[in-house]
Amino acid sequence: MRVLVTGASGLIGTALCARLAAGGHDVVRVLHRPSVAPFTGPPPILLDMANALRAQDWIPHLAGADAVVNCAGVLQDSVRENTQHVHTGGASALFAACEQANVKKVIHFSAIGVDRQQPSAFSASKLAGDEALMARDLNWVILRPSVVLGRPAFGASALFRGLAALPLLPVMPDTGRLQVVQLDDVISTVLFFLRPDSPSRLALELAGPEALSMNKVVACYRHWFGWNSAREFILPNWAAAILYRVGDAAARLGWRPPMRSNAAKEIERGAVGDPQPWIAETGIQPSSLATALSLNPATVQERWFAGLYVVKPAIFVVLPFFWIMTGVISLTTGWRSGVELLIDTAVGALAGPAVVAGALADMIVGALIAWRPTGRLGLFGAIALSLFYAIAGSILRPELWNEPLGPLMKILPILVLHFVALAVLEER
Template structure:
């Protein structure tokens, strides 16, 4: 199968391209800039999903398209970009190009809580993009993962950006809950979606084996570095006021939308990894990926699903 991965040079994209190539597919990573360090057997194509004319010919030459293009929900969008423009507009262009090019399969990466009426701009745009995919003539599948971790992932770097070792303040005491999934567990599911017709027309919510609060994640990240940390709660209302005040400042990476995102848990009620024959309890935990011994008495207690 000839597969185009839009956003194929990013963290998830690079791992997915490698998985697909290992399974014998012809894989092309689409990005706005040329890539020099792609996995073996993966080709590169230049194009911007925000500009239809730059992608239409490339898309038409493939059997399947994967849309991984995304702005981070953890930071304010870069100057000149919006969630609607990238997530909704980019999806509209990819779907239009795929329909025009007689592409069969379309895999859309969305996010937990995606809804046109969601409380954050990120989730609203993701929700509207899902509607575009569902209304298309393509054989589509939508996957909504919780936050994804692994080597080079944004999630743990974000945690260290907003915290400090020894003593750190967290909005609401860091009670926002996540269910992180390891990229090495996620990408085989994505590859299987493209290979198995049984997944056409389905929307899957996938997550890891543990529910962790932001405070739990902070403690695990610093424990892996041999450091202690004490969490100082900051009332959510105070955090929202502070982020609202700095929101318009270009060099501050957080704003009101990020504050609102901390009021929404990023977890699943039913983990759809079971649709792929996986037992959630067998997936890699964040602590294990950070090199912590699961049997160690020092590992932080976590809630399991």
Template sequence: MRIFLAGGTGFVGGHLRRELVSRGHSVRLLVHRRSGVTEPGCEQVEGDATVPASVAAAARGCDATVNLIGIIREFPGRGTTFERLHVEATRNLLSASREGGVRRFLQMSALGTGPEARTGYFETKYRAEEEVRASALDWTIFRPSVVFGPKDDFVNMLAGMIKALPAMPVIGDGNYQLQPIAADDVARCFAGALELPETIGATYALCGPDRLSYNELLDTIARTLGMKGVFKVRNPLALMRLVVPVLQRLPFFPLTSDQLEMLVKGNTCDGSWSATFGFAPQSFETGIRSYLKR
């Protein structure tokens, strides 16, 4: 199959490109500007998913469209908003797929979104899902938990802080739970859906096998780095809800109000997706041990 891949230059996109090519598919990769670097099994096409005219013909001749476009933080001054990148981009890719005769459409969403979403990130992710469901295409939606891998932002950031700081700040009690999933496993699900007709019209929550509190997550990272543990400093949740909205205006501050609420809400699922896709997900500690440096 020839796959039109949007958002495929990022972290998960790199894993998915390799997975698709390894299964014999070819990838038409949407890029803002051609890099000049050739990648086996991939061709680059210039365009911007937020500009309908620039992607109108990009999907033509492909068998499926995969949309991985997403941001975790807005920078309105640069035009980087949840509305543009989540909702408008999805709408434009759906239109390009219909016009190009592409029936199959795979959408990257996020675990935790839904009709009751209250943060801007989750609310726009859910609205993008609704666009997909109303498209009349043969769609599949994936909602992954925190995704980890060699080039991830979250685990690598925490590992860097653990190595550099005498103590790790923890918001609230740190007992909220996360269920991280390996980027390779997410890629296998996306690629597998193209070969499984029963996934059409389905939404899958993706998570790994390990349900960890945030405290346990930090301890696991520290252990992987060869440390006995990590000293934690509690930051009251009520105080952080006052401070973060002010400090998030600074581009270098690593947390926004949306991210704060998503973190303390937790991010877990029942793991039932593995029965459909036929493989067991990689454990968190085994996965991060392959790339974190002691």
């Protein structure tokens, strides 16, 4: 078959495309931005669902397609994402295009429970997309998975690994139970419904066999890592609210933290459902989390990732703060010290302008690191600036290498931290 897959760089989309390609299918991947992930098939189509709001935007890409699988989704509105446009506007345009292009088979990913409650823009827009598909003359299947976990460290799979690495586990208040479902079971379900003889025009909840609390899910991952149980404490509501607001602020800078206000609303209602209709239709017996983890023993790479998960946001808070505040201090309380440091050197006549230039360069680098789309550029700029300061300092004031507080010596760990930041910058 020729299958067009939207959201092809996400957790479900990536795994699905790999399975389809391995099965000999012709896979047309739709991405909203370029991906470095290798793929044996043809180059992807770069098309952002948030901007593809007309059927005409999709029809050229549906030529020869036998089926469409819509895996596109975003958690919350931000500077880079729009739930209404992706889940409703773009999805509706895609479904209309499928009807016009006579692509009858459409499999659409929604979310569990959206037909019962819509506490956020995420679930409300998901439901609107479901209804748009149901109104079309298509052989549609709507899959509403619970929290999807798999071997790839992405989304919830990454979050639970990171939480499992904490020796003291903060438990968010007012969280519902989760019937987590395994990625392999989800992919097998899609492959089942892509068969020509499969049923259609039905909506199914994909839920695991157990309803677990979030701390129980984390405990399963700690056991998988081979670690003892963590001490738990329930975060006060005010502390949880601050964390969610910090996540919202990070999203406005282009980052994609899992803890945002939409997530708070969604986890409060939980992610539980009835898997029996799914089992009856497909014959797939969903795996429990413990069983799935036991089949894939944790590796040292898994433990590294878990340990770095909570370190990464700390790095990308500290580095912008360091560079911006260095510039601010140079222009304010540290002005005299900066000028005096240069006054007796070869650039003494330009001491004032040099301090201003350095301070502005520091603040620009910090701002670039803080803004996710320019983060990589900012890190390379910071490395270049650090090397310049080390070389210039060695020429102009070599005695600073021998100072008790080591002002030039400290450039070395700063450089290393920037290379660590580059290594963990990628989100997918």
